[in-house]
Every structure is written in C-alpha cells, then in structure tokens.
Amino acid sequence: MEHQRSDGNPKTARVPSGAAVMRAEVTTALTRSFFEEWARTGYAGLSLERVARTAGVGKAALYRRWxxxxxxxxxxxxxxxxxxTDVEQHGSLEADLYAVLVAIRRVLRHPKVRRILTDLHVEIERTPALGTAIRPLQRARRERINGLIDRAIKRRELSPMVDREMAADLIAAPLYWRMAVLGGRCDSAYIERLARITGAALRADTV
Amino acid sequence: MEHQRSDGNPKTARVPSGAAVMRAEVTTALTRSFFEEWARTGYAGLSLERVARTAGVGKAALYRRWxxxxxxxxxxxxxxxxxxTDVEQHGSLEADLYAVLVAIRRVLRHPKVRRILTDLHVEIERTPALGTAIRPLQRARRERINGLIDRAIKRRELSPMVDREMAADLIAAPLYWRMAVLGGRCDSAYIERLARITGAALRADTV
DNA sequence: TCTCAGCGGAACGCAACCGTTCCAACGGAT
DNA sequence: ATCCGTTGGAACGGTTGCGTTCCGCTGAGA
Structure with missing residues (x-):
C-alpha cells in the first residue's frame, strides 16, 4: 500500500520503467468533490464512496491516493x-484592523469555506490530526495579527504590555461569531465600526 | 402513530381505562443517553439505536416517544x-460585564455542553428545526445582554446610540471563540481583563 | 509502436443503522 | 385481583458506506 499523497509527493513517485502515472486531473476532481461534499454533508457524514462518484471516478482511484x-x-x-497579502502598510491601528477584518470577511463570505471551517473546528476535538493539518494556517493568521500589533506598538498607539493572545481573540472573534456561528451578514459600515471599537478595546489594554 | 412528546404533553396523555403509562424513568434514561452520545459522536454520527442501547432500553421504547x-x-x-440568575444589580458596566462573562464561562466549561453547543451551531445550517428549538435560549441570552446595556445607559456609562447588536457580538464572541472554538482555558484574571477591555470598547461606540 | 500502470466500473463481504414488528413479562391504575 | 399498555429483547428487510478485488480499456512514457 503506497499512498504517495499521504507521505510523499503527489503523482510523480516511482516510475520504474516505461509506464503510466497517476493523472493529475483525477486528483483534482477528487479534491474538488471532497471539499464540495464536506461543505454539503459535514465531515462526519462525508462518504468517500460519494466523493468518488460525484468526481466521476472509480473508488479504486481514490483509495490508490489516500x-x-x-x-x-x-x-x-x-x-x-x-x-x-504580505505586510500591509496602512497609517494607523484602525486602518490595519479594518484591513485584517476585511480579509477575514473575504474568507468567511464563501459559504463552502464557512461551512467547512466551522465543521472543522468542531471535528478537531474528535480528530486531532485535522488540527495538526491546519496549524500552519492558524499560525499565518496569528502572525498577521502579531505584525499588526507590533506596528501599532512601534507607532506608540498600543502599550508594549498589550496581551497579544487576548488581542488575537478580540480581533477575530466577533466577526467569526457573527458570520460563521450566527450566519449573519455584515456590510462595510459594520466592519468599519468594528475596527474602530476594537481599536478602542486594544488601546484600553494597558495592564 | 402517536408521539406524545413531539406534539403534546409527555407521558400522561390518553389513559382510556385502567392501564399503563409511559414510564418517566425510561424517558429520563433516553434523554441522558441522547445528550451523552451527542457530545461523543456529534449530531451527524448520532445513532438512535445506540442511544437506546446505552440507555438500557429497547428501541421500541424510544420510537414510541419520538x-x-x-x-x-x-x-x-x-x-x-x-x-x-434573573436581574443582577452590580454597580458598574464592568461589574455587569464580569458577571455575564462568568455566566457564559460557567456554561462553556462543561465539556459536553461545549461540544453539543458548537456541534449544534454547525448542524443548524443543515437542520433549521434545531435553530427553532433553541431560539428561546438565544433570546434569553440576548435579553440579559440588553438589560446590561439598558442599565449602563441609565447610569450614563454608555451612549443611548450604542449598537446593541454589535454589543451582543462583542460580549459573547471572544469567550466563545477562546473556549469553544480554540478549546482554550480561561482563568478569572482573563475574564476580569476581558470585562474591562470590552467595557472600553462599548464606551467607544458613540456613533 | 509497445508496454504497463492507472483508469472507470462493478462486485465482493462486512458492518452499522433505520424504522418496524413480534413476543413474553412487567407494573400501575382501577 | 384484574386488565392492558408499556417494557426489554430479538429479529426483520432495506439502505448505506467501508475497503478490497477483479476486469477490460486507455493513455502516456520509453
């Protein structure tokens, strides 16, 4: 049982002689269907049999990969x-916050992404490996927020004693709560207001 | 097919003559097992067969009820x-916030409650009836936060123009995010700090 | 052009769950 | 003491998914 994608590179592994190779288009179709079905049925209800079927692919092709x-x-x-979008250079804490919030909204606006993300957060409790897999993504988000705070401290807008962990919670949570948990909308005016208010909250964190 | 619990009162419905009645202890055992299994496997993976089994009850007893x-x-x-805990009368906005946050933490501390709640939030997208069922609970939480804001306005701590919806998001979200989504801990110092910072955020919302 | 692994498709045995039905036993209301 | 619906338990047929295996075909590397 070699499963190249699980622990190696995808579809160019081991070509001993003049022979065939796993076709990238099949892998792509399986990937698309996997996330599609995940958003539709949730992780628990996700059936690999159905993934293969909706991808128009035999089950063997799937099990050969994973x-x-x-x-x-x-x-x-x-x-x-x-x-x-690497490092943004906006003038103020509020402008930086606005940019980050817009970026978060951009992600949470996709219905499929939103469903998969919330479902994933729940499923991680039951399947820790999933948590390991998305750790780099979480780290990236965290780094971005850390950068925002660093710049604000350098601008003397925030105290150097600010609680970074709590700050990260304060910034990401309200938008996630509103869009992902409550399923609500959120226009630019809301984001702007939220950025202003969050800024005030962070400024108040002076130990 | 009468299902008394679904659309009538539980176990005292229709006793035509000298006869038996659905036993409350069986209903209790089923209820316990239902939530137990829900926390363990998630709603999607929840099997009524297993619920009956772990309740030490025949499937017929379950299907007779629901x-x-x-x-x-x-x-x-x-x-x-x-x-x-009806209406609390603490002296200040921050004290009220602290009390509400502690109450939220008390709920989210139970691992089973936490799992069921997050799972429920995800499942509602797929099963709207569940949303209808918990609407009274959501309304209660919302009323409590509204009361908190009303008192703060009366005390002139907040502007009467404060955005109640956003305020509700600001208060509940960070704690939910940290405890339920990220699975993190949260001590009293954190809550205290969070109450202070959230208070600053609300005070800053003056339109 | 040849070769051979990946391909779609179908079927396998196994397991779990659904919702229903039957049974003998129990237990509470009268 | 009698009655009658509920009870646990077992089994039903049907559906779905798992992970494997086999087939004949296809298509890309040599």
Missing amino acids: PDKESMASDLLSHVGLTM | PDKESMASDLLSHVGLTM
Missing part, C-alpha cells in the same frame, strides 16, 4: 494555499 | 431549562 478519510482530509487541508 | 432524530433533538432542546 488510505482513508482522515488522511485525505489532513493531506488536502495541509496543501491549502495561504494567499496572504 | 418519530426520528430531528424530532427528538428539537423536543429535548426545547425543554432545556434556562437557569437565568
């Missing part, structure tokens, strides 16, 4: 691209 | 008691 659902999810999640 | 999983969940959820 041994089971957990491995497939971990592998696919760990390959999710992090399109980070 | 027609299916959704009805059972809705019914049980709508009977969850809301132990609200």
Whole structure:
C-alpha cells in the first residue's frame, strides 16, 4: 500500500520503467468533490464512496491516493494555499484592523469555506490530526495579527504590555461569531465600526 | 402513530381505562443517553439505536416517544431549562460585564455542553428545526445582554446610540471563540481583563 | 509502436443503522 | 385481583458506506 499523497509527493513517485502515472486531473476532481461534499454533508457524514462518484471516478482511484478519510482530509487541508497579502502598510491601528477584518470577511463570505471551517473546528476535538493539518494556517493568521500589533506598538498607539493572545481573540472573534456561528451578514459600515471599537478595546489594554 | 412528546404533553396523555403509562424513568434514561452520545459522536454520527442501547432500553421504547432524530433533538432542546440568575444589580458596566462573562464561562466549561453547543451551531445550517428549538435560549441570552446595556445607559456609562447588536457580538464572541472554538482555558484574571477591555470598547461606540 | 500502470466500473463481504414488528413479562391504575 | 399498555429483547428487510478485488480499456512514457 503506497499512498504517495499521504507521505510523499503527489503523482510523480516511482516510475520504474516505461509506464503510466497517476493523472493529475483525477486528483483534482477528487479534491474538488471532497471539499464540495464536506461543505454539503459535514465531515462526519462525508462518504468517500460519494466523493468518488460525484468526481466521476472509480473508488479504486481514490483509495490508490489516500488510505482513508482522515488522511485525505489532513493531506488536502495541509496543501491549502495561504494567499496572504504580505505586510500591509496602512497609517494607523484602525486602518490595519479594518484591513485584517476585511480579509477575514473575504474568507468567511464563501459559504463552502464557512461551512467547512466551522465543521472543522468542531471535528478537531474528535480528530486531532485535522488540527495538526491546519496549524500552519492558524499560525499565518496569528502572525498577521502579531505584525499588526507590533506596528501599532512601534507607532506608540498600543502599550508594549498589550496581551497579544487576548488581542488575537478580540480581533477575530466577533466577526467569526457573527458570520460563521450566527450566519449573519455584515456590510462595510459594520466592519468599519468594528475596527474602530476594537481599536478602542486594544488601546484600553494597558495592564 | 402517536408521539406524545413531539406534539403534546409527555407521558400522561390518553389513559382510556385502567392501564399503563409511559414510564418517566425510561424517558429520563433516553434523554441522558441522547445528550451523552451527542457530545461523543456529534449530531451527524448520532445513532438512535445506540442511544437506546446505552440507555438500557429497547428501541421500541424510544420510537414510541419520538418519530426520528430531528424530532427528538428539537423536543429535548426545547425543554432545556434556562437557569437565568434573573436581574443582577452590580454597580458598574464592568461589574455587569464580569458577571455575564462568568455566566457564559460557567456554561462553556462543561465539556459536553461545549461540544453539543458548537456541534449544534454547525448542524443548524443543515437542520433549521434545531435553530427553532433553541431560539428561546438565544433570546434569553440576548435579553440579559440588553438589560446590561439598558442599565449602563441609565447610569450614563454608555451612549443611548450604542449598537446593541454589535454589543451582543462583542460580549459573547471572544469567550466563545477562546473556549469553544480554540478549546482554550480561561482563568478569572482573563475574564476580569476581558470585562474591562470590552467595557472600553462599548464606551467607544458613540456613533 | 509497445508496454504497463492507472483508469472507470462493478462486485465482493462486512458492518452499522433505520424504522418496524413480534413476543413474553412487567407494573400501575382501577 | 384484574386488565392492558408499556417494557426489554430479538429479529426483520432495506439502505448505506467501508475497503478490497477483479476486469477490460486507455493513455502516456520509453
């Protein structure tokens, strides 16, 4: 049982003689269907049989790539691209906050992403491997918020004693709560207001 | 097919002559097992067969009470008691906030409650009836926060123009995010700090 | 052009759960 | 003491998914 995607590179592993190779289009179709079904049924109700079927692919093609659902999810999640708009240079804490909040909204606006993300957060309690897989993504978000705080401290807008952990909670939580948990909308005016108020909260954290 | 608990009162319905009645202890055991299993496997993976088994009860006893999983969940959820410590009278906005946050923490500290609640939030997207069932609970939480804001306005600590919806998000979200989503701990110092900072945020919302 | 692994598709045995039905036993209301 | 619906338990047929295996075909590397 070699499962190249689980613990090696995807589809160019081991070509001993003049022979075939796993076709990238099949892998792509399986990946698409996997996330599609995940958003539709949730992780627990996710059936690899149905993933293969909706991908228009035989089950064997799927099981040749991944041994089971957990491995497939971990592998696919760990390959999710992090399109980070590197370091932004806005003038003030509030402007930085606004930019970060807009970035979070951009992610949470996709219904499929929103469903998968919330479902994932719940499922991690039951399947710790999933948590390991998305750790790099979490780290990226955290780094971005840390950068924001560093710049604000350098600008003397925040105290150097500010609680970074709590700050990260304060920034991400309200938007996640409103959009992902309550399923509510959120226009630019809301974001702007939220940025202003969050800024005030952070400024108040002076130990 | 009469399902008394689904659309009538529980176990005293229709006693035509000298006869038996559904036993309350069986209903209790089923209820316990239902939530137990829910916390363990999640709603999607919840099996009524297993619920009956772990309750030490025949499947017939369960199906005599509820027609299916959704009805059972809705019914049980709508009977969850809301132990609200009515109206608290603390001196300041921050003291009120602290009390509300402690109350939220008290709920989210129970691992089973935490799991069921997060799972429920995800499942509502797929099963709207569950949302209807917990609406009274949500309303209670919202009323409590509204009361807190009203008192603060009366004390002239907050502007009458404060955005109540956003305020509700600001108060509940960080704690939910930290405890339920990230699975983190949170001591009294954290709560105290959070209350102070949230107070600053609300005071800053003056339109 | 040849070769061979990946391909779609179908089927396998196994397991779990659904919702229903039957039974003998129990237990509470009268 | 009698009655009658509930009880635990077992079994039903049907559905779904798992992970494996086999087939004949296809398509890309040599």
